[in-house]
C-alpha cells in the first residue's frame with residue numbers, strides 16, 4: 001500500500017504546526033493541510049500566557065515569535081463591573097502579545113523548516129478509517145492516504161464532527177472583536193474586563209493600538225450585527241468604554257462561537273484530536289494556545305511511538321487521551337469557578353478588592369490561569385478560605 005505521508009495533520013494553527021514540527025524533526029514523513037492561506041487571521045485575544053511562552057521556549061520556537069514583533073508583558077490588569085481593578089505581576093515568567101496573523105505564520109515556518117510538507121488552501125471534508133490506513137477526503141475531491149491522522153482543525157473541528165465526537169454546549173458564549181487605534185492606553189499590557197455574564201480581553205500592543213475581544217451570551221447578540229452588539233456590550237464595561245472613547249476601528253469585526261465546547265474523546269483508531277479540535281477551554285483565562293502547544297507535544301510523543309511500532313489502534317493511542325485529561329481537568333475546574341464567580345456583579349468587585357489587597361492571592365490566581373502554577377494552588381480549601389474571609 002502506498003501512503004502520501006506517515007502522518008497527515010489537518011490544521012496549521014499552533015497545535016498543528018507544533019505536532020508537525022516535532023514529528024518531522026524525528027524523521028516522520030508529515031504533511032499539513034489547511035483550508036486557509038498563510039498568513040491568516042483568526043478570532044483571538046492575541047495573548048500567549050507565561051505557560052505558553054515557556055513551551056515556545058522549550059520547543060525552540062520563541063526566538064521566531066519574538067522576531068515577529070511580540071510585545072512582552074509581565075503583569076495583568078483585571079477590572080470589575082464597577083471599574084475597580086487589581087494589577088498583579090505573573091509569579092513566574094512573562095506573557096506575550098502578538099496578532100495571530102504573525103504568531104501562526106511564525107510557528108508554521110518552524111514546521112516547514114523541520115521538513116513537514118505544507119499544503120494551503122485545501123479544505124478537508126471527511127475522513128475514512130480503514131484497518132491499515134486512514135483516508136482524508138478534500139472538498140476538491142482529492143484524497144490523501146496516511147498511517148495516522150492528527151486533527152488540529154480547531155473549534156468545531158470537521159474531523160471531530162465526522163467522527164461523531166463534537167459536543168456543542170447549549171449555553172455557550174459568542175465572541176466579537178476587532179483591532180482599534182487611538183486608545184488612551186499607549187504602553188503594552190494585557191487586560192481583562194469583567195461584566196455581568198460577559199467579558200472582554202484587551203491586548204494593548206503599544207502606541208494606542210489594541211485588540212479588543214468580547215465574549216457574551218447569545219441573548220445579548222443584536223440582530224443588526226457585530227457593531228451594535230459590540231457597542232451595547234461596551235456600555236456594561238465602564239473602564240473599557242472610557243479607554244476606548246475616541247478609538248478608531250482598524251479591522252473588520254471577527255465573530256465566532258459558541259466557544260468552550262468539548263470533544264467526547266480525542267482518540268480513535270488511527271486518529272488523534274489535538275488543540276481546540278480535542279475540546280476548547282472558555283477563552284476568558286487565555287489558556288487555549290498553551291493547551292494547543294501542550295496537547296501537540298503530548299500527541300507527538302504518542303504518535304512517534306505508534307508509527308514506529310506500527311500499532312495505531314485506539315488502545316495504543318489512548319495514552320494521549322489519559323495524559324491530556326490529567327493535564328486539563330484541573331484547568332477546566334478553575335475556568336468553571338471563575339466564570340461562575342467573576343461574571344457576577346454582586347461578587348466580582350468584592351473578589352477584585354480582595355485580590356488587590358492581597359498580592360499573593362492575585363499572584364497564585366495569575367499563576368494558575370497562566371499555566372505556570374498547578375490548578376490545585378487556587379482550588380485548595382486554604383486558598384479559597386483566604387480569598388473569601
Ligand SMILES: Cc1cc2nc3c(=O)[nH]c(=O)nc-3n(C[C@H](O)[C@H](O)[C@H](O)COP(=O)(O)OP(=O)(O)OC[C@H]3O[C@@H](n4cnc5c(N)ncnc54)[C@H](O)[C@@H]3O)c2cc1C
Nearest residue numbers: 011013014015035044045046047124153154275276288289
Ligand atoms: C475569541 C477568542 C479569543 C481567544 N483568545 C485567546 C487568547 O488570548 N489566548 C489564548 O491562549 N487562547 C485564546 N483563544 C483560544 C485559542 O484561539 C485557541 O485555543 C487556539 O487557537 C487553538 O489552536 P489550534 O491550533 O487548536 O486551532 P486553530 O488555531 O483554530 O487552527 C485551526 C486551523 O485549522 C484549519 N481548518 C479548520 N477546518 C479545516 C478543514 N476542514 N480543512 C482544513 N483546514 C481546516 C483552520 O484554517 C486553522 O488554521 C481564544 C479563542 C477565541 C475563540
